[in-house]
């Protein structure tokens with residue numbers, strides 16, 4: 471299978487500090503890779519760098535063979551990458567409908583299966599809240615909005631940064647159901663997640679980051695079998 | 708009572724002009740955290756365009772031509788400023804850059820037009836007065852108030868109700884996220900910068916018959932616009948409108964009642980607002996971060 475995302479020796483950080491210290495990671499087309507690791511190891515930095523929201527110091531980021539390291543975020547987006555960012559980042563002053571319309575209008579050059587109507591069908595709660603502003607939504611609703619916005623890009627690669635963060639268990643379940651429903655769409659994903667149950671439920675493969683590098687890569691099933699290794703890599707049970 | 712009415716009307720006319728001028732300043736700051744310190748100079752370009760094109764007894768056509776010429780000149784200057792500020796990354800560098808451009812533009816204007824105080828006449832057909840509650844009031848100023856109302860409605864519809872307006876408000880709230888959705892935010896910034904500067908220059912023409920044109924006016928206007936933006940809340944259209952109306956009234960009332968303290972009152976109003984609401988009266992909502 472060909473790699474949709476291929477990252478080689480990626481170095482990045484903030485104002486001269488090094489956070490990503492030579493990351494190598496590939497994501498085959500249609501595959502969901504969970505990116506695990508303790509707080510502060512650089513997962514969000516990695517996701518932002520792939521999205522073009524942070525310029526790398528060096529290294530290669532290829533999407534479908536096309537070199538996009540250092541490209542602007544809108545160029546990366548037009549290359550088929552979409553992000554559901556940590557903290558969700560719904561546009562506070564805009565209604566749900568306006569939040570979605572921005573993504574839909576910006577995606578007119580990328581025809582595909584996702585329309586605002588289909589997003590509302592997938593997440594009816596958003597349809598009910600379509601006239602409400604981003605800052606009037608609950609955390610779960612904001613997460614749905616962030617997912618809907620990303621889907622409207624008709625992405626080939628989805629970057630999901632802690633989609634369950636700060637949500638009540640029932641809401642996590644709802645979000646998990648939505649993401650699981652996307653499995654048949656053939657969208658590849660990098661899923662950053664602290665909730666291991668959720669990560670294992672959604673991901674085909676697991677990559678573990680420590681201190682700005684990928685130190686482990688295996689299938690999800692493999693990873694789950696060796697609990698001691700998982701514990702030593704993640705510092706959790 | 709009637710003198711108060713005149714003062715209120717003067718305040719509304721001033722508020723209309725301040726709204727036109729402050730809007731671009733506020734939106735540009737909201738989007739890219741750049742204080743465009745050349746904004747006053749852009750205004751002054753408009754005022755001198757009026758000096759050049761609107762001669763005594765000129766008709767409406769000359770005035771309209773001046774408005775259009777000022778809009779074009781303002782848009783070009785705004786585009787240039789956007790390109791320059793986008794080429795640098797540090798906020799202080801950007802502010803100094805706009806300050807430098809503003810100083811150069813003002814100096815060129817002084818070279819071209821001298822240091823004289825120029826007065827600009829209102830277009831002949833609306834140069835007279837009408838009686839409002841027993842007081843004669845200049846027709847031109849009523850038209851400026853009308854312009855302010857039309858502008859406020861137009862900007863409201865554009866920014867609060869159109870898809871382009873959604874992009875502008877979202878860019879103020881969270882620019883990186885807008886870019887990640889595939890929008891070339893650089894083009895949005897240049898467009899807003901240019902449109903805001905065009906409005907400031909048009910403001911210079913429209914204010915001509917009221918404030919005239921002279922060296923130093925750029926700094927006064929910039930300062931007033933900054934006060935409006937700070938009072939209203941950075942990056943917010945409604946804030947700019949409210950701030951402009953408040954400062955227009957404070958200035959007009961101050962001039963009518965306590966002429967020697969008028970400019971002090973403007974800053975006192977700002978200090979008061981900042982004490983009570985540090986983010987301004989109607990600040991733009993920024994991104995929701997969990």
Ligand SMILES: Nc1ncnc2c1ncn2[C@@H]1O[C@H](COP(=O)(O)OP(=O)(O)O)[C@@H](O)[C@H]1O
Nearest residue numbers: 484485489507508509510511512513514515516
């Ligand atoms: N905007 C920033 N400026 C400076 N340092 C940052 C910034 N964002 C994150 N960092 C630092 O980079 C490191 C990695 O952070 P992050 O990528 O957010 O980790 P993770 O997502 O794995 O928890 C941390 O030490 C963090 O303090």
Ligand SMILES: [Mg+2]
Nearest residue numbers: 513514515556
């Ligand atoms: Mg993170």
